[in-house]
Amino acid sequence: MSNTLGQLTATEIAAALQRREMSAREVAQAFLDVPDTYGAFLHVDAERTLAEADAAQARLDAGETSPLLGVPVAIKDNISTQGRPTTCASRILEGYIPPYDATVISQLHGAGMPLLGKTNLDEFAMGTSTENSAYALCKNPWDPTRSPGGSSGGSAAAVSGGLAPISLGSDTGGSIRQPAALCGLVGFKPTYGRVSRFGLVAFGSSLDQIGPFGQTVADVAALSQVICQTDGLDNTSLPDAPLGAMDLANASVKGKRFALPRELMSDAVEANVRASIEQAIRTLEAAGATVDHVDLPSLSLGVSTYYVIAPAEASSNLGRFDGVRYGAREEAPGHVESLMATRGKKFGHEVKLRIMVGTYALSAGYYDAYYLRAQQIRGLMVAEIDALWGEYDAILSPTSPCVAFPLGGFSHDPMALKLMDFCTIPANMGGYPALSLPCGLADGLPVGLHLMGPVRGDERLLELAAGVERALGCAPLRPPRA
């Protein structure tokens, strides 16, 4: 591991490119040269990456100064890339090559950011450890015997491991923020509707949002400026999606008010994480912030609510995988038999479980008891949270109740991994912008601090996070190199 560029943030690389201290090709080549010992990538096309780098260099040479011009980016493999495989880490999409780009990919091309490759994930983004990938085991650069988290584990491992300066993931219940926490990165889920979902393979359509991983708040803010745009190809795209002006350089937590829900600092939070969060709170208070304990009772219902709504939406969305128009097909005598064989054999266990849960929750006789009720509780949860915004700038909590856990550590207890999502789920329920940023180490592994702001409050949340980052003084947080 000799890539010294891995010691630079994305914005630092952008500045070095602008100063002609290095070329876009040299930058891309340096990252491509790092051996992927973490199973971070599922697909790399070096030739194409370098061609895109050369195109970016031509724009730099022509005097263009767009903020991340020439900075290469890694892409979660559930985001459609024209001419590059997009598998969702599923056997059912083995060999699938999208004929079009997702809107975010067109935006990255427009910004002159070469694509480094497609990153590993839990199959169809369903999981919390990236162990549900059908293709490769993904490892945490802080300790390769541990999980990078998930579902965007590859995008987190790529940045943390020095294989990419910045990356994109997707977040349905915490799939950007939890791996960011476990890998010591900043991970941001913008307000629902600020980033187009066109070309993101749908999991839970009312919850899914694309967002960036970076080493600093400035990095994720810069990439957010690129991808937060209104898009006519996504009917849930906000008409006011583009981000307004932000002042990260002068951000401070002085006078800022944080709410800490007791439900998110419950006994389920492990002692070492709790200690790290409490230390961070003391630091923020010393810097002039106030942190109040609040009660949001319905947050304790988050996991149940999520595991009704997300699988219900997934069971509908994944109905499109029929082995007719694209993807794998198992031959059988008859259409329904072929359809059932294809889906039975090509979907992995967790995906099938979630389709089953969703189908059950939507089936005759159970719809009111599960799906409708979960949507009502979603309404209660959002009303409780919305009542806080008049008084507080952000809701603060741990991102994950534990640090990175051993690979295979929960294979005997699939429910345990689902229960870990309780801090990140509320943001998806209300469409709130939320991010995780590193707040220190516990037993040598990163701990993530979670901040959530009001809908459309992305700019203020990023400024607040920059203030928190400055007060805590621990980003960028890089794993010890062998």
Add this chain to the structure above:
Amino acid sequence: MPITLDEVRHVARLARLELTEDELRAFQTELDALLGHFQDLQAVDVTGVAPKPHAVALQNVLAEDVARFGLTRDQALANAPKSRAGLFLVPSIRED
């Protein structure tokens, strides 16, 4: 009341998933664990609470009425497991 193996089989059929007997039994256990966890939802008083199906609701989103290119036939067929004469080839849907 635990979910029965027949109910699991019925749901799998609705979901168009062909499952082995081993898988059916595994899903019976896992569905039971999840449905058991969902009991906390049943204890909440939701009388008069409006369901919230969207994170951020928008109304009457209209697309501009402009022509744009879609996929060509070749592009659309490029990923098909089977095609013939410019058409998707699917298994027979009727008994001979």
